Amino acid sequence: MEHHRHDVVVVGAGIAGLYAAMKAGESADVAVLSKIYPTRSHSGAAQGGCAAALGNETEDNWEWHFYDTVRGSDYLGDQDAQELLVKEAIPVMYEMEHLGVPFSRTPDGKIAQRKFGGHFGQFGKAPVQRSCYAADRTGHAQLHCLYEQSLKCGVRFYNEFLVVSLMIEDGVCHGVIALEIRTGMLHAFWARAVMLATGGYARAWKVTSNAHANTGDGLSLVLGHGIPLEDMEFVQFHPTGLYPIGILVSEAARGEGGYIFNKDGERFMKKYAEAKMELAPRDVVSRAETTEINEGRGIDGADYIHLDLTHLGADKILERLPQVHELVFKFAGVDCIKEPIPIRPTAHYSMGGIPTDLDTRVLLDGRETPVEGLYASGECACVSNHGANRLGTNSTLEAAVFGRRGGMAMAEFVKEKGPVVVGTAIPTQHVEDEVAHYRAHEGKERASVVRGELQDAMQNLCGVFRDEEKLSKLVAKIADLQERFEHVGLQDKSKVFNTELNELVELKHMLDFCEVIAKSALARQECRGAHWRTDFSGRDDEKWHKHTLAFKEKDGSLRFEYKPVVITKYPPEARKY
Amino acid sequence: MERQFKVFRYDPESSKKPYFQTYTVDVQKSWTILDALNAIKWEQDGSLSYRRSCRHGICGSCAMKINGKNELACELQVFTLKGVIKVEPLPGFEVLRDLVTDMDRFFGHIEAVKPWLIAGLSPTDKERLQSPEDRKKLDGLYECILCGACTSSCPSYWSNDDFLGPAALLKAARYCFDTRDEGFHERMDVLNSRNGLWRCHTIFNCVEACPKDLNPTEAIVRLRARLAAEKI
Ligand SMILES: Cc1cc2nc3c(=O)[nH]c(=O)nc-3n(C[C@H](O)[C@H](O)[C@H](O)COP(=O)(O)OP(=O)(O)OC[C@H]3O[C@@H](n4cnc5c(N)ncnc54)[C@H](O)[C@@H]3O)c2cc1C
Ligand code: FES
Numbered sequence: 001m002e003h004h005r006h007d008v009v010v011v012g013a014g015i016a017g018l019y020a021a022m023k024a025g026e027s028a029d030v031a032v033l034s035k036i037y038p039t040r041s042h043s044g045a046a047q048g049g050c051a052a053a054l055g056n057e058t059e060d061n062w063e064w065h066f067y068d069t070v071r072g073s074d075y076l077g078d079q080d081a082q083e084l085l086v087k088e089a090i091p092v093m094y095e096m097e098h099l100g101v102p103f104s105r106t107p108d109g110k111i112a113q114r115k116f117g118g119h120f121g122q123f124g125k126a127p128v129q130r131s132c133y134a135a136d137r138t139g140h141a142q143l144h145c146l147y148e149q150s151l152k153c154g155v156r157f158y159n160e161f162l163v164v165s166l167m168i169e170d171g172v173c174h175g176v177i178a179l180e181i182r183t184g185m186l187h188a189f190w191a192r193a194v195m196l197a198t199g200g201y202a203r204a205w206k207v208t209s210n211a212h213a214n215t216g217d218g219l220s221l222v223l224g225h226g227i228p229l230e231d232m233e234f235v236q237f238h239p240t241g242l243y244p245i246g247i248l249v250s251e252a253a254r255g256e257g258g259y260i261f262n263k264d265g266e267r268f269m270k271k272y273a274e275a276k277m278e279l280a281p282r283d284v285v286s287r288a289e290t291t292e293i294n295e296g297r298g299i300d301g302a303d304y305i306h307l308d309l310t311h312l313g314a315d316k317i318l319e320r321l322p323q324v325h326e327l328v329f330k331f332a333g334v335d336c337i338k339e340p341i342p343i344r345p346t347a348h349y350s351m352g353g354i355p356t357d358l359d360t361r362v363l364l365d366g367r368e369t370p371v372e373g374l375y376a377s378g379e380c381a382c383v384s385n386h387g388a389n390r391l392g393t394n395s396t397l398e399a400a401v402f403g404r405r406g407g408m409a410m411a412e413f414v415k416e417k418g419p420v421v422v423g424t425a426i427p428t429q430h431v432e433d434e435v436a437h438y439r440a441h442e443g444k445e446r447a448s449v450v451r452g453e454l455q456d457a458m459q460n461l462c463g464v465f466r467d468e469e470k471l472s473k474l475v476a477k478i479a480d481l482q483e484r485f486e487h488v489g490l491q492d493k494s495k496v497f498n499t500e501l502n503e504l505v506e507l508k509h510m511l512d513f514c515e516v517i518a519k520s521a522l523a524r525q526e527c528r529g530a531h532w533r534t535d536f537s538g539r540d541d542e543k544w545h546k547h548t549l550a551f552k553e554k555d556g557s558l559r560f561e562y563k564p565v566v567i568t569k570y571p572p573e574a575r576k577y
Numbered sequence: 578m579e580r581q582f583k584v585f586r587y588d589p590e591s592s593k594k595p596y597f598q599t600y601t602v603d604v605q606k607s608w609t610i611l612d613a614l615n616a617i618k619w620e621q622d623g624s625l626s627y628r629r630s631c632r633h634g635i636c637g638s639c640a641m642k643i644n645g646k647n648e649l650a651c652e653l654q655v656f657t658l659k660g661v662i663k664v665e666p667l668p669g670f671e672v673l674r675d676l677v678t679d680m681d682r683f684f685g686h687i688e689a690v691k692p693w694l695i696a697g698l699s700p701t702d703k704e705r706l707q708s709p710e711d712r713k714k715l716d717g718l719y720e721c722i723l724c725g726a727c728t729s730s731c732p733s734y735w736s737n738d739d740f741l742g743p744a745a746l747l748k749a750a751r752y753c754f755d756t757r758d759e760g761f762h763e764r765m766d767v768l769n770s771r772n773g774l775w776r777c778h779t780i781f782n783c784v785e786a787c788p789k790d791l792n793p794t795e796a797i798v799r800l801r802a803r804l805a806a807e808k809i
Binding site: 036037039040041042044045054091093094097098099100102103104105106107108109110111134137140141144145148149151152159182211212213247248323326327330331332333446447448452490491492493494495496497498499500 | 588589590591607618619620622623624626627628629630631632633634635636637638652673674675677680681684688691692693694696699702703704705706707708709711712715719720722723752755757758
């Protein structure tokens with residue numbers, strides 16, 4: 001095993017990881033490890049924009065953004081984190097402009113802003129233009145800019161390194177172990193501070209907007225060290241996944257004025273969110289769509305409905321939504337200037353994740369005790385900004401704001417502690433053995449079959465609507481698949497670019513965190529945000545206004561604890577749009 | 578419908594020379610080449626290696642040569658191609674394994690053009706202003722997904738891989754034509770070097786190859802004009 005040493009190691013090169021690397025890189029020696037080239041990270045797929053109450057187009061202020069985020073989260077977000085998010089959004093957006101992000105502009109040259117679901121002015125009144133955008137390629141523009149800035153800072157990139165293990169001992173993190181995909185060799189990276197920024201996990205569903213790389217690796221990496229996962233039952237289904245494969249049609253399409261219709265040509269959102277219509281938050285719209293489809297009002301009775309942009313006109317579509325136009329044409333053969341787009345909900349975003357404090361330090365007990373030297377930010381983390389439901393454009397924002405905070409916190413920590421010592425007594429042999437074991441995997445099962453069955457099960461049993469029967473079935477199914485995983489054989493025996501091995505490791509992660517999702521969802525007996533139990537009616541603040549913490553015990557079983565939600569300003573109220 | 582795929586195979590660990598392997602796949606309507614490769618990998622032959630991630634043409638992972646043209650496998654629909662479909666790694670880059678090429682050199686060239694905003698102090702509490710017209714000058718430059726299809730199609734690059742290549746030069750243009758940028762002089766040396774702008778012979782392969790319909794050649798020509806103007 002080759003050994004390396006850096007002050008800071010960041011795992012993941014999306015917006016969160018790169019912002020952290022760039023910030024820490026101003027004073028520390030930083031390495032970024034990513035299983036794909038940085039610019040391939042899924043942050044680049046973000047289209048619609050990044051929220052900040054700049055007030056460039058319509059009057060706005062952070063307090064309204066705060067209120068919307070709290071309500072959007074169905075009061076499960078921690079309000080200290082949410083307040084930080086919306087306040088720091090403003091300087092961070094300006095900083096990104098200074099760094100070079102090519103934002104679209106208003107006629108007077110400021111950063112352009114558009115409407116997005118769930119964002120309103122005057123404490124929930126009329127839609128406000130809060131999403132800062134670069135056409136509908138905002139994430140792409142941000143990701144590339146941050147990558148380039150990290151290069152400028154001298155950040156060292158280890159591209160196509162798959163992190164397979166964390167070196168944690170006695171509550172202190174000393175680094176990570178990674179598989180160099182190109183050679184099949186293992187490397188130990190010793191660091192004073194490690195940040196996990198491994199992104200989301202919606203690949204566990206069959207219909208998803210997520211990239212193949214979004215397999216939630218960071219989650220199961222910490223779970224094995226006794227660190228809990230928080231609020232994993234809250235998974236966002238985005239209302240406008242392109243039918244049938246689920247790639248995303250940006251919410252910008254509705255922000256710019258798109259309508260959704262059922263087979264009778266009815267703008268059915270008026271039945272579900274009379275005031276806010278298509279711009280209600282995602283959980284509300286996805287449930288409405290699913291109800292329409294379940295009740296036979298999908299287009300031609302099939303399981304999709306229509307998103308119609310035709311009334312926006314060619315000019316607006318081509319200027320503001322060029323990528324949407326290109327995507328639906330390439331992948332569905334639909335010219336959205338002339339015809340409606342077939343859509344349905346698609347698994348999109350993970351609200352839950354690795355519990356952290358406001359400086360992104362990972363919490364060993366999920367409450368207040370940090371693991372020394374371990375940080376997490378972006379979609380894999382849970383501080384919790386989004387609670388039970390995230391608002392569109394708040395997640396690239398979270399990745400930027402908290403990636404940045406984490407970068408600064410790590411730099412500070414390194415200054416305090418000095419450089420790390422290589423090769424303290426942490427054994428690494430077991431990782432070599434584990435990888436060797438994977439390589440030698442023999443058996444008649446195929447990873448793709450196990451994965452496919454897992455994705456089907458998550459799709460059918462843990463979707464927009466859930467109940468005890470479905471979730472119990474799911475728990476049993478996952479146990480069965482975990483058992484079958486042991487009999488998966490590898491056909492590829494090569495060490496060089498063995499992507500079958502990568503997929504096997506990723507499948508193991510997926511099985512691990514899906515078990516947590518299923519059991520967390522089964523335990524939570526209420527409807528809140530994106531977690532909707534048809535066998536319970538409504539939100540139950542008395543019993544369930546609390547965060548889930550799932551711990552993996554030494555014997556492999558899961559133990560649940562719950563912790564209170566941080567309320568600083570807004571106690572729970574009924575949520576209506 | 579059943580279709581045949583003739584796929585380039587190479588594993589440096591085996592004693593076998595590179596060869597083509599033919600797979601028959603039952604493809605469904607609206608499948609892309611990537612869907613077909615996934616079907617091969619997941620149902621027939623787990624040892625086939627290729628890169629992919631976003632599967633909708635934005636991450637740039639899956640550029641490869643398909644029926645003789647550089648394409649994104651995740652965007653190209655199978656039904657648009659006739660007969661046996663030949664799938665090869667991007668030309669001009671070293672093959673690491675099957676359809677996977679070495680991209681380190683490519684990314685090194687991107688870094689060489691100093692692809693970051695070079696500008697004096699910015700206002701501390703607000704954004705810098707840029708008119709919509711000035712912002713428009715970046716359209717056609719900032720959308721590049723760094724897939725490598727252009728550079729890999731460039732005969733000048735084939736003959737000398739020290740040439741920065743169209744993708745890196747397009748990236749240079751993205752910054753040089755940003756009205757907020759003041760770094761043209763800092764980039765001039767590398768643009769004007771032996772391996773910079775002048776090695777392009779305006780063959781336009783890159784324009785043909787770009788899956789995002791960008792025009793690196795035009796960017797190169799405009800950079801040359803700027804260089805000439807600055808020298809005077
Ligand atoms: C299609 C789509 C559109 C979206 N649009 C918007 C939008 O308009 N606005 C908005 O705010 N949000 C949007 N989101 C959500 C938002 O893009 C993501 O939540 C956010 O970008 C996540 O950033 P990240 O840095 O946490 O992770 P990612 O960008 O996903 O990066 C994860 C990184 O981790 C690395 N990694 C993972 N596992 C390992 C491992 N084991 N070893 C090494 N490296 C590893 C990967 O290589 C990658 O570099 C969208 C999401 C999708 C799917
Ligand atoms: S898989 Fe991302 S561009 Fe093809």
